[in-house]
Each structure stands twice: as structure tokens, then as C-alpha cells.
Amino acid sequence: MQLTNRDKAILCFINECGFCVMPQIQREFNLKFPRNYQVMKRLIDAGYVLHQQIFKHQHGIYYLTKKGAVNTSLPPVSHISLSGYQHQLLITDIRQQLCARHPHAKWMSERYLKQQKFYYGIGKAGHIADGILIFPDQTKIAIEVEISLKGNRRIEKILSAYGGQLEIAEAWYFCADHVIRPLSSLAKNKSYIKIHSIKELIYEQQ
Numbered sequence: 773m774q775l776t777n778r779d780k781a782i783l784c785f786i787n788e789c790g791f792c793v794m795p796q797i798q799r800e801f802n803l804k805f806p807r808n809y810q811v812m813k814r815l816i817d818a819g820y821v822l823h824q825q826i827f828k829h830q831h832g833i834y835y836l837t838k839k840g841a842v843n844t845s846l847p848p849v850s851h852i853s854l855s856g857y858q859h860q861l862l863i864t865d866i867r868q869q870l871c872a873r874h875p876h877a878k879w880m881s882e883r884y885l886k887q888q889k890f891y892y893g894i895g896k897a898g899h900i901a902d903g904i905l906i907f908p909d910q911t912k913i914a915i916e917v918e919i920s921l922k923g924n925r926r927i928e929k930i931l932s933a934y935g936g937q938l939e940i941a942e943a944w945y946f947c948a949d950h951v952i953r954p955l956s957s958l959a960k961n962k963s964y965i966k967i968h969s970i971k972e973l974i975y976e977q978q
Contacts, residue, residue: 775817775832780843783820786834787844788881791852793831796864815840826857830948846883863902863917865948865974870905870915880904899930908966914943917970918951924958931959946970 775783778801785800786792798808812834815821820840825832833852841848853860855936867879885900901914914934921927934943944966947955952967 773814775820775843777821779811779815782815783836783840784844785847786821787836787841787848788879788883789867790849790860790883791833791835793833793861795831796861796868797834799868801897824852824856826852846887859917859919862919862946862970862974863915866915866917866970867903869973874905874907876908878906880906899933901940904940905944911941912939914940916943916945917947918945918955919948919970921951922956927955927958931962931965935962935964941962942966944968946973 782797785797786902788843789796794808794812797803797812801812808939812821812823816823819837820843821834822837822937823834835852836844838847838848852897863882867881869903871877871879880903882900882902902917903915905913905915907913922930933942934940945955945959948970956967959967
């Protein structure tokens, strides 16, 4: 099977995310039913993509085989973390919303940041953002997705680290509702930290 440019773009998108679900692939490539499943079945049958049902009554996930990953700049995911499953899907949803709002910006995924060791001045804490949004003027915005609050000491170190370097202009936090208030308190007087509601960004725009 010869890969088309769209096939290669789909493989790159999936591998940048690590894994994703059909609605995300549909949005990214404007695929409609039943063409969406025809395209993915062709990639699965050719050995480039795997499909796995993780949770009953939820969309199965797509991720790459070694053969598929050869066509991208990243290795395939080595395992699927159940504890990070929902978090990763939310990152991709938020990425798509932000890229729709800022079509000229470029997204750098956490997987790419880890591979390149792009810590942007916060590597001493061992922390990498969930993604980086890079605007045409090279302004870099760190994107963080918080569905549960980390320990106060850890989050304070991360917030302070963002203020102690010049590479990142701001960090935008997209939070579950119950996280917004305590995180806002920790980020008080840190103008470079912007806090947003996941619900407002994603669910109210669907």
C-alpha cells in the first residue's frame, strides 16, 4: 500500500498525540462517516495503525505500530496509561480548539518536547508542559491541562519556574471546575499564568 499525503498526515497526528479517538481524527481531517472508518480501516489492514477498545461504551483508541511510526518523527507509544487516558484525550481536544482559534500558530506536543528535551527553562523541576503553542512572531505559550490539582508545593515550583525564564511568554492552564479556585489562589500575582475553564473552552463550543 502506498501512503497518500493525507495518510502520512494522519499518522503524524496520531503519533504526536500518542493516541486519539475517531471524533478527533474526524475534526482534524474533516472526514465524514463512512469515509472516516474506511480510511482508518485501510491503515489498520496495512499494518500502520492499531485500534483498541479501552473502556466499554466509549470510543476505541487509535495508535501507531512500529511500521506506522517510521513515517513520523516520533517512536510509537510504548504503553497506554489508564491513569492518564482521559488527560491525554483532553489535551488533544484542547489542542484542536486552540489551533482552530489561532490557525497561524504551531503546536508542539508533549511527546515531541520530551524527545527533543525542550524544557524551556523549567527542566530543573523535571516538568514539561502538555504542549507549546508557537505564534508566527515566535511567542511561545505553554499549555497545561489540570483535571486534578497536584500538591501545592509542586505546583508552586512549576508556576514560579515559568516566571524565572524568558523562553515562555505565558502559561495557559485549562482546568476542571474544581481546580480553578485553588489554582487561581496559588497563581495570585503571577500575571504570566492564565487560568481557563476546560468546560468553557470545549464543551460549550460543541
